[in-house]
Amino acid sequence: MEVREVELPGIGMKFSFETAEGETLCVVIHKTGRREIYRFLPGQDTPDSVIELSDKEARELGAILIGTHFQPDVHDTARLVMKELTIEWLKVSSESPLAGKTIQENRVRKLTGATIIALFGPTKKVLNPGPETRIEAGDTVVVIGEQPQIEQFKDRFALH
Amino acid sequence: MLFQLGILLVVLYLGALVAHRLKQSSVPVFIVAGICLKFLAPNPEWMQFLAQVGAMLLLFTIGLDFSPERLRRSGPRVLVATLVDALINLPLGILVGIVLGFDLVSALIIGGVLYNNSTSIIARLIIDFRRSALLETEYAVGVSVLEDLVTALYLAVITGVVRGGDVQPGELLIIIGKTLGFFLGAYAAAVLLRPVLHRLMAHESLEVFLFFVMAFLLVLAAIAEWLGLSSAIGAFFAGFILPEREFRERLERVIAPFRELFAGIFFVSFGVLMELSQLGQAALFSIVTVIAALGGKLMTGWAIGRLMRLSRRASLRLGVALVPRGEFSILLASLAPAPVLDITMITVLVLALLGPLLMKWSSP
Numbered sequence: 024m025e026v027r028e029v030e031l032p033g034i035g036m037k038f039s040f041e042t043a044e045g046e047t048l049c050v051v052i053h054k055t056g057r058r059e060i061y062r063f064l065p066g067q068d069t070p071d072s073v074i075e076l077s078d079k080e081a082r083e084l085g086a087i088l089i090g091t092h093f094q095p096d097v098h099d100t101a102r103l104v105m106k107e108l109t110i111e112w113l114k115v116s117s118e119s120p121l122a123g124k125t126i127q128e129n130r131v132r133k134l135t136g137a138t139i140i141a142l143f144g145p146t147k148k149v150l151n152p153g154p155e156t157r158i159e160a161g162d163t164v165v166v167i168g169e170q171p172q173i174e175q176f177k178d179r180f181a182l183h
Numbered sequence: 184m185l186f187q188l189g190i191l192l193v194v195l196y197l198g199a200l201v202a203h204r205l206k207q208s209s210v211p212v213f214i215v216a217g218i219c220l221k222f223l224a225p226n227p228e229w230m231q232f233l234a235q236v237g238a239m240l241l242l243f244t245i246g247l248d249f250s251p252e253r254l255r256r257s258g259p260r261v262l263v264a265t266l267v268d269a270l271i272n273l274p275l276g277i278l279v280g281i282v283l284g285f286d287l288v289s290a291l292i293i294g295g296v297l298y299n300n301s302t303s304i305i306a307r308l309i310i311d312f313r314r315s316a317l318l319e320t321e322y323a324v325g326v327s328v329l330e331d332l333v334t335a336l337y338l339a340v341i342t343g344v345v346r347g348g349d350v351q352p353g354e355l356l357i358i359i360g361k362t363l364g365f366f367l368g369a370y371a372a373a374v375l376l377r378p379v380l381h382r383l384m385a386h387e388s389l390e391v392f393l394f395f396v397m398a399f400l401l402v403l404a405a406i407a408e409w410l411g412l413s414s415a416i417g418a419f420f421a422g423f424i425l426p427e428r429e430f431r432e433r434l435e436r437v438i439a440p441f442r443e444l445f446a447g448i449f450f451v452s453f454g455v456l457m458e459l460s461q462l463g464q465a466a467l468f469s470i471v472t473v474i475a476a477l478g479g480k481l482m483t484g485w486a487i488g489r490l491m492r493l494s495r496r497a498s499l500r501l502g503v504a505l506v507p508r509g510e511f512s513i514l515l516a517s518l519a520p521a522p523v524l525d526i527t528m529i530t531v532l533v534l535a536l537l538g539p540l541l542m543k544w545s546s547p
Contacts, residue, residue: 032328033306049316061316
């Protein structure tokens with residue numbers, strides 16, 4: 024997915040991309056902090072609808088969209104790429120060496136440099152898990168690190 | 184003096200209030216307020232000085248929007264669009280000046296007046312009409328910002344010509360040379376002095392920051408004036424040189440209150456300067472300039488639209504977005520004899536009123 028980035032002097036920044044359905048979504052971040060989301064139907068050069076958000080609302084919506092509050096099943100693996108860091112949601116299968124051991128036993132940070140920042144299971148939700156926390160098959164781990172560290176983490180523990 | 188200053192500030196207060204109510208840019212409201220003020224207080228000398236400070240702060244803020252990086256980043260499409268805009272509107276404006284029977288210098292000034300769009304009014308209209316995401320908006324704001332740079336250089340040359348009186352072709356070349364030299368000097372300074380400026384501006388004390396920025400602005404304004412250009416151009420390039428990206432918030436916090444106050448006085452003072460005795464003739468001439476101003480920009484929008492393969496509607500919307508004129512036009516007109524200033528003020532006012540109406544009319 025390619026995101027086009029254009030500076031609008033006096034207004035702010037514009038980000039746009041095309042969705043799989045052929046619609047174009049445009050996000051304008053105003054200098055004032057206001058956000059607008061424009062939806063263009065395929066082949067149209069004027070928007071079909073506009074959503075306006077305050078800075079606070081936009082952040083809340085952003086958090087909802089990346090799955091802070093609820094991770095749907097399809098998002099067993101999700102990824103958030105920021106400038107320096109990547110956050111990835113990964114489902115732990117029974118083949119993974121992670122399953123059935125604690126974070127310490129797996130020596131996660133020592134071996135890969137990445138850090139597990141949250142752990143979700145069918146019945147549990149652990150934020151900032153300690154070294155004694157046990158990971159079971161079927162859990163989803165949220166891991167943060169630089170891109171190569173995350174890759175190493177996935178290789179090492181057979182996660183996809 | 185204190186009494187007159189008090190009246191002036193009350194007028195500014197009322198003007199800002201009305202502008203907020205009408206959801207209008209405060210520029211036309213302040214001009215009208217100035218015309219009203221004419222009957223209350225004569226035009227004292229100190230007001231002209233405050234207006235000059237306002238002009239410097241306005242242009243400093245416009246200059247802040249520029250940096251060598253941004254010039255290099257603005258793509259070839261926007262550069263071409265800017266060229267198209269200049270090639271249509273400058274000659275058209277000069278022609279209008281000549282047809283109306285003005286001398287060459289006044290005609291050149293009218294050319295600049297009709298050429299330059301008000302970046303601030305345009306940005307405001309685009310935001311209010313929810314057009315930020317439309318493709319043609321990239322051209323509208325890109326062109327109007329680059330226009331400010333072209334106009335700043337144009338203004339510098341015209342100021343030199345007006346100051347010099349009867350200017351020969353040789354002298355004109357010297358003035359153009361000085362202007363380009365000033366621009367290149369500012370460009371080099373912006374690139375070379377960046378690390379030093381960065382360190383000086385990153386000082387923890389906001390007070391130190393304020394005095395540094397203000398001193399920098401005034402020293403450059405003084406240098407420009409000493410070179411026979413104009414203080415406003417010095418301020419513009421002070422903004423160009425200072426790194427703004429990292430300090431945007433700080434600059435805004437420190438400069439904005441002064442800018443709003445003095446820019447208000449700047450616009451009001453030109454309302455006061457208008458010669459109401461010749462209003463009839465000026466109004467008659469304004470019909471021509473308004474038509475040229477509208478036609479020129481609609482043509483520009485159409486030409487850029489054709490070149491960049493925008494749709495017909497989008498080209499129309501682009502032309503309409505480029506209609507408002509403002510601070511630069513007034514600044515240019517202040518160099519010319521009275522009738523040109525009057526015509527410019529009326530044109531700016533009429534276009535400011537037409538701007539939102541045309542935007543609504545051309546809405547998708």
